[in-house]
Amino acid sequence: MKKSMKIYVIIIAVLTLVASCKDPREKTVWDYIGDDQTVSMERFEDGIEEMHKDLIKHGYMKNHDCREMECAKYHTTTNGDIERINSLMADNSNTNKNHSSYSTVKEPFIQEKKFVKEFPEHGFSIETPCPLKDVSNQSDGDFLVNYAGTTDENDDKKIAFYQVMVTRLPVGYNNLSASEREKMIDRLLEEATYKSESAKPIRFSYDNYKGYEMTSHHNGYKQKGVIFSKENLFICLTVISNDKLDEKFNKFTNGFKTIKTIKSDNNTKETEKSSGITNSLVYGYKINAPCKLLKDQDYRYDYAYKGVVETANPDNAVVYMALIVDLPMKFSEMIESDKAQIKSNLMEYLKSKGKYEKATLNTTNIFAYNVSFREDGINYKECMILTEKLVFELIVAAKQNIDNKSFEDFYKSLSK
Ligand SMILES: [Zn+2]
Helix, strand or coil, X not given: CHHHCCCHHHHHHHHHHHHCCCCHHHCCHHHHHCCCCCCCHHHHHHHHHHHHHHHHHCCCXXXXXXXXXXXXXXXXXXXXXXXXXXXXXXXXXXXXXXXXXXXXXXXXXXXXXXXXXXXXXXXXXXXXXXXXXXCHHHCCXXXXXXXXXXXXXXXXXXXXXXXXXXXXXXXXXXXXXXXXXXXXXXXXXXXXXXXXXXXXXXXXXXXXXXXXXXXXXXXXXXXEEEEEEECCEEEEEEEEECCCHHHHHHHHHHCEEECCCCCCCCCHHHHHHHCCEEEECHHHCEEEECCCCEEECCCCCCEEEEEEECCCCHHHCEEEEEEEEECCCCHHHCCHHHHXXXXXXXXXXXXXHCCEEECCCCXXXXXXXXEEEEECCEEEEEEEEECCXXXXXXXXXXXXXXXXXXXXXXXXXXXX
């Protein structure tokens, strides 16, 4: 899997919370994913799972494991999903049905699926009938990208294998003149066709990338591919199948789209750290974060402020949150049992997350604790603060490790 998991999980969570006031049956998976033009398979799966969790929580859908039930694969509509799961789960609990009858129930829901995999660092996306997985560690060669997927895996006649590979011009190309570079690209493209049985020069996609279309055989299967040059890259799209190969190949290559190239630059971290923004919270509180915190609807809190430090590589995005509960009255004026109850609830929460330790703050508080934990592949650092009137949860979340300095800068900047 490596880098393909996305920080989007957090962003989904944030978006989910934004949308959570609506009846979940009126929502679609896009309420959970956001309305980007293209989404990755992981993001889509996570969106389905979030949606189902919401439906389960509100009692519209029976409890189940989305991965086990392959919810993303069989997704139709929100109501379609509810019907499918509820009928499957009812079947499962009433009779001890075996797996084969279970699969006859889900058959009607099968439809042609489309998955879009984006490669923003290389400026393209591709639509496939199956999710693509990183297979670069399964093969030799100096690939920037080596992704593959299979359809009809259990049907030897229909099985199809899809592959996307990207390689780069050799490092020395920078020193070449434009015409020398062109010649070098031509030569490398031609070399790439040597192993094929037939090859014809083509212009690929609306952008007229220079390349070759090739056919050959591979372990008794027919193979059709295209290789073309885009800037300093060579992109190779291949389909292997003995079933409607031309049709599959055309669909696959038509699913190629040039998108904006996002350069991964290492300066992002510097700007992140230097550009502290002072954000106003409720009751005159202020907090510094490297991004703007926007007020957000979150039914679990009285006030929620959230912001994302976007980076070129979405894997490096960092989410900052200030989640606030407004106590019904001043803590010091509460009866002792209420005070004890609130404190014990907060401690229970901390304990459930992991090892916690006292935190030192620059703002008056009754108590404050830090806790670090990892959930669903995301790292969290949280400072929980009890004050006279508010309970704060100041959270930094990221796919990668969160350095203590960033976290400290955040929670210690809370002031009034
Ligand atoms: Zn599900």
